[in-house]
């Protein structure tokens with residue numbers, strides 16, 4: 635926690651920047667934009683749990699074509715944003731279908747920063763070890779599966795973490811967060827897909843949800859978020875939202891909790 639004097643000093647510097655922008659719009663710099671987007675995500679202590687998810691979706695709420703192709707729905711600015719989020723994170727989390735379809739590396743390449751640990755949720759051990767998250771050794775990979783999985787054989791390039799099933803037969807997101815916390819991983823970035831992010835949202839385990847909406851209508855494909863059915867639009871979640879322009883796309887950051 636910063637001393638009160640530090641906070642005042644910081645606020646004064648921000649205030650001076652704002653006064654400058656008010657008088658001369660050209661003084662609004664790229665550094666200001668980066669501070670505005672990422673500054674609020676960096677206020678917690680390093681050991682405080684913070685869970686943030688991101689999905690890039692079409693105007694009609696699709697994150698991939700029906701065949702699983704998702705490269706690329708959003709533009710370059712959002713891709714760079716994703717790498718910056720990885721660089722801020724202790725761990726990046728994805729569901730097993732994202733590995734099967736995209737075979738991502740999940741490392742930081744479009745900006746400076748350290749690679750986060752990689753966490754794959756694969757309850758049924760669908761992955762065999764031939765994907766890049768296992769063959770690339772630039773950062774550790776953790777594979778989360780279920781305790782009752784009879785096929786808990788080791789996998790080269792990954793530490794296996796077995797967790798119990800919850801009442802729905804899934805792995806409770808809170809148990810995943812706790813298991814990662816026990817390994818010193820606190821700032822967690824969930825990069826998809828829609829099923830995985832929906833589990834965390836439904837369980838109330840997200841501090842922030844970033845939806846980058848690209849100006850494209852797909853008309854078919856894999857859904858972004860899927861939550862239990864509601865009968866009245868008034869029952870929908872209405873979080874506080876920040877809106878940020880990323881090139882041609884718009885990032886909506888939903889703020890849950892504090």
Ligand SMILES: NC(=O)c1ccc[n+]([C@@H]2O[C@H](COP(=O)([O-])OP(=O)(O)OC[C@H]3O[C@@H](n4cnc5c(N)ncnc54)[C@H](OP(=O)(O)O)[C@@H]3O)[C@@H](O)[C@H]2O)c1
Nearest residue numbers: 689690698702704729730731732804805826827828829830
């Ligand atoms: N546009 C984007 O931002 C973006 C980002 C990432 C991926 N994608 C695309 O989205 C598609 C994949 O997304 P998806 O939503 O279909 O699947 P996904 O979220 O990648 O993976 C879902 C699977 O992960 C496992 N899983 C996740 N959370 C779990 C939990 N709490 N408990 C138990 N199992 C859990 C389950 O595996 P089982 O099925 O074995 O039970 C589940 O079916 C791909 O086409 C990919 O290209 C798009």
